[in-house]
Amino acid sequence: MALNxxxxxxxxxxxxxxxxxxxxxxxxxATVPLANLVLFTIWTAVPxxxxxxxxxxxTGSTDVAALGLASTLGTIAATIxxxxxxxxxxxxxxxxxxxxxxxxxCALGGGAALLLQSAAPSITVLGIAYAATSLIINxxxxxxxxxxxxxxxxxxxxxxxxxxxxxxxxxxxxxxxxFVWLPDFAGSKGYYLMAALIVTTAVxxxxxxxxxxxxxxxxxxxxxxRFLAKFWISPRxxxxxxxxxxxxxxxxLGYFLVFASFFxxxxxxxxxxxxxxxxxxxxxxxxxxAASVVGSMVAARSRTVLTG
Numbered sequence: 562m563a564l565n566x567x568x569x570x571x572x573x574x575x576x577x578x579x580x581x582x583x584x585x586x587x588x589x590x591a592t593v594p595l596a597n598l599v600l601f602t603i604w605t606a607v608p609x610x611x612x613x614x615x616x617x618x619x620t621g622s623t624d625v626a627a628l629g630l631a632s633t634l635g636t637i638a639a640t641i642x643x644x645x646x647x648x649x650x651x652x653x654x655x656x657x658x659x660x661x662x663x664x665x666x667c668a669l670g671g672g673a674a675l676l677l678q679s680a681a682p683s684i685t686v687l688g689i690a691y692a693a694t695s696l697i698i699n700x701x702x703x704x705x706x707x708x709x710x711x712x713x714x715x716x717x718x719x720x721x722x723x724x725x726x727x728x729x730x731x732x733x734x735x736x737x738x739x740f741v742w743l744p745d746f747a748g749s750k751g752y753y754l755m756a757a758l759i760v761t762t763a764v765x766x767x768x769x770x771x772x773x774x775x776x777x778x779x780x781x782x783x784x785x786x787r788f789l790a791k792f793w794i795s796p797r798x799x800x801x802x803x804x805x806x807x808x809x810x811x812x813x814l815g816y817f818l819v820f821a822s823f824f825x826x827x828x829x830x831x832x833x834x835x836x837x838x839x840x841x842x843x844x845x846x847x848x849x850x851a852a853s854v855v856g857s858m859v860a861a862r863s864r865t866v867l868t869g
Contacts, residue, residue, distance in 0.1 A: 658772025
């Protein structure tokens with residue numbers, strides 16, 4: 562069967578519902594990496610470049626405390642947004658599916674939040690706007706992440722994960738090179754570009770790879786206690802999960818401790834001007850992104866060989 566003719570059916574559906582729930586996988590092989598590329602272009606460009614540059618313009622210095630305030634508000638919002646908006650997308654029933662409505666709505670809301678963030682007149686307002694951006698775009702990310710288990714058959718999960726990884730790391734590369742090639746975009750232009758990218762991508766995703774009608778799917782009653790209980794998995798009972806979770810936390814902590822203040826460190830400790838620090842940070846981030854793309858492709862290939 563040709564790639565574009567592959568179709569999957571939601572488990573547990575009746576024969577007639579199954580016929581309605583069929584959709585082609587082919588377009589997802591392009592739209593999933595594209596959406597992840599744009600998403601992680603934003604997650605690289607905004608917190609690592611646009612936010613510290615804006616803080617420096619507002620304060621007139623490399624004020625790590627001010628940057629930390631704005632970043633912390635965004636991180637708290639992201640921590641809330643991903644599971645809460647992800648749960649809402651799980652429970653969505655519409656003719657456009659579960660994920661597509663949230664991809665489009667969060668792209669539009671995230672684009673608007675980015676524009677508000679670009680015009681923030683103070684650190685406090687900047688932090689609040691960045692929190693709104695993080696909250697809403699994490700809703701986009703939650704819906705996008707769920708597309709893989711929702712719509713790819715089990716024997717294609719490795720390939721789908723590799724496409725996500727390539728898109729993610731290519732996004733880091735793109736989000737860095739923007740400021741090497743177009744340093745003038747380290748300001749309002751950059752925010753407008755990010756807003757345009759996410760809205761355009763959501764529209765392309767919705768039109769090129771539409772989701773299946775989800776109105777026939779059952780919906781369990783929401784119970785807050787059950788929802789909160791899902792956030793705890795005993796590392797004693799599930800040590801493999803515990804170790805992987807700890808490794809993930811430490812890996813992300815290491816990344817963001819370096820990336821969050823890298824632009825300022827180049828100025829404060831390497832003696833670079835702001836313009837040179839911007840170009841240097843972009844180049845070094847791009848090297849990291851390129852190495853990560855190669856690493857994800859090698860790891861995906863190795864995983865496919867090992868699992869057959």
